Amino acid sequence: MATFHFDLVSPEKLAFSGEVDQVDVPGVEGDFGVLAGHAPVVATIRPGILTVTTGGTHQKIIVLGGLAEVSDKGLTVLADVATSIKDLDREAFASQISEMEAKLAEKEGSELDHAIERLDHFKSIESQLNSTAMH
Numbered sequence: 001m002a003t004f005h006f007d008l009v010s011p012e013k014l015a016f017s018g019e020v021d022q023v024d025v026p027g028v029e030g031d032f033g034v035l036a037g038h039a040p041v042v043a044t045i046r047p048g049i050l051t052v053t054t055g056g057t058h059q060k061i062i063v064l065g066g067l068a069e070v071s072d073k074g075l076t077v078l079a080d081v082a083t084s085i086k087d088l089d090r091e092a093f094a095s096q097i098s099e100m101e102a103k104l105a106e107k108e109g110s111e112l113d114h115a116i117e118r119l120d121h122f123k124s125i126e127s128q129l130n131s132t133a134m135h
Contacts, residue, residue: 002036005074006052008061010082015061022053023075025068034068034075041070045079047121049128060085062125090129097122 001021008016023034026048045066052059066079100119107115 003054004034004036004038006034007074007076008050008052008063008079008082009077010066010079013082015079015082015084016052016059018054020052020054022051023077024051024053025075025077026050026063027068034070038070038075040072041068043068045077047118047125049085049125050077050079050082062088085129088129093122093126093129097126 003019003021006016006018006020006023007014021035025032025034025043026046028044028046031048032043045063045068047064048062050061050063052061062081062083062085063077063079064081066077068075068077097119100115100122104112104115104119
C-alpha cells in the first residue's frame with residue numbers, strides 16, 4: 001500500500017509525524033478517510049476520534065476540533081486538542097461531560113444549539129471509548 005506523510009499538530013505539541021497508510025478524520029461534514037493520492041481539500045474537524053493506520057496497526061487519537069489540509073505534501077491536521085486514547089484521563093473526560101450538561105440551562109438560542117452539538121460529540125467519543133472494540 002502506498003504511504004503518505006501525516007502531521008498532527010496541537011498548540012501543545014507535535015502529536016504525530018510520519019509516513020502512514022491511512023488516516024480517518026472526524027470532519028464537521030462527515031468522517032472521511034485519506035489515502036495516498038487524495039485530492040487536495042481543507043476541512044473543519046469536529047470533536048471525535050482520529051484513526052491513524054500504519055502497517056496494519058491502528059492508533060486512535062482524540063481531537064477536539066481544528067482543521068485538516070490534504071495537499072501534494074500529505075495530510076496536516078491542526079487540532080485544538082490532540083490526546084492519544086491511552087493518555088486520556090477518562091474520569092476527567094466524564095467530568096467534563098457532566099459539567100457541559102449542567103451548563104446547558106445557562107444557554108439559549110444558537111448558543112444552546114452549539115452547546116448541545118458539542119456535548120453530543122463528546123458523548124459520542126465517550127461511547128466509542130466504552131465500546132469493546134476500543135479495548
